[in-house]
Amino acid sequence: MTQPIEPLIRDEPTPADAIIVVRGGPLTAQKIVVHAVRQRSVFSYRGEPMIAISVDLAIDGWPVERILRERLWSRSTYATSTVVALRSAGHELVATAMAPHFSVVLSEASEAAAVALLGQFGPTLVNEFKRRRR
Amino acid sequence: MTSNTIEIDIPCDPQQLGELDMPFAMLSEARDPSRIAVGAIVITADEDDPVFARVHAITSHGTGPQVVHLELLPGDPLDYAEALRRSHLLRT
Numbered sequence: 183m184t185q186p187i188e189p190l191i192r193d194e195p196t197p198a199d200a201i202i203v204v205r206g207g208p209l210t211a212q213k214i215v216v217h218a219v220r221q222r223s224v225f226s227y228r229g230e231p232m233i234a235i236s237v238d239l240a241i242d243g244w245p246v247e248r249i250l251r252e253r254l255w256s257r258s259t260y261a262t263s264t265v266v267a268l269r270s271a272g273h274e275l276v277a278t279a280m281a282p283h284f285s286v287v288l289s290e291a292s293e294a295a296a297v298a299l300l301g302q303f304g305p306t307l308v309n310e311f312k313r314r315r316r
Numbered sequence: 317m318t319s320n321t322i323e324i325d326i327p328c329d330p331q332q333l334g335e336l337d338m339p340f341a342m343l344s345e346a347r348d349p350s351r352i353a354v355g356a357i358v359i360t361a362d363e364d365d366p367v368f369a370r371v372h373a374i375t376s377h378g379t380g381p382q383v384v385h386l387e388l389l390p391g392d393p394l395d396y397a398e399a400l401r402r403s404h405l406l407r408t
Contacts, residue, residue, distance in 0.1 A: 183377055183378035183379045183380040184377070184380055185335065185377040185380060189335075190334075190335060205331070206329075206330070206331045207364065207365070208362060208364045208365075213329075213362070216327075217329045217332055220328075220329070220332070220340075220341075220342060220345075221332065223342060223381050224334065224340065224342070224380070224381060224383055235329075235332070236329060236331045236332040236333065237331070238331065253331065254330075254331065255390075256330050256361060256365050256367045256388065256392075257330065257331070257365055258364060258365050278333070279333035279334065279335075279337050280333060280337040283331075283333045312365075313390070313391050313392050313395075
């Protein structure tokens with residue numbers, strides 16, 4: 183039995199097209215699938231298993247720099263996209279848990295779907311706010 | 317025999333927030349589930365960027381999986397190791 187995500191959905195305006203979407207590394211299809219499967223194992227959305235991964239959006243009060251410092255401080259790498267790019271590719275963005283966290287819904291937990299999603303993101307970037315470099 | 321391979325106690329995506337507004341993991345994915353208890357200090361995230369965490373809670377809904385809620389501990393695990401060596405709490 184999965185847990186409905188609906189009680190965790192924030193009541194806030196739909197994010198504007200131009201807002202930047204940030205995903206922490208590792209930016210690999212394998213990790214995307216693993217994380218989507220984990221979400222599916224725990225949560226349902228609209229009565230169906232929720233196949234989704236997590237991102238952060240640069241909404242009010244959360245510029246990208248703050249996301250990198252406070253949310254992704256443990257991640258060496260990250261990549262960005264935009265709300266319009268993900269929506270145009272058919273992904274729904276759901277405001278779940280605590281801002282600026284969102285869930286990006288995938289059609290399936292497959293490598294092909296993960297590769298397609300990653301294709302909406304720009305190059306892998308170094309997170310200068312990671313707390314330590316090895 | 318020792319190994320240089322990083323072994324995560326329980327994997328998670330630190331960006332993925334669950335019902336308690338903190339990262340979560342599946343107990344079934346733990347390397348040794350018997351080590352995963354509320355209050356336990358574990359290595360989580362992934363082999364690229366491992367992170368310390370404290371197990372905050374373990375929950376389940378109905379017959380659903382046991383979900384481990386993780387409080388990420390600040391800093392890199394190697395920072396903790398260096399501090400332990402400086403203080404001679406860790407001698408290797």
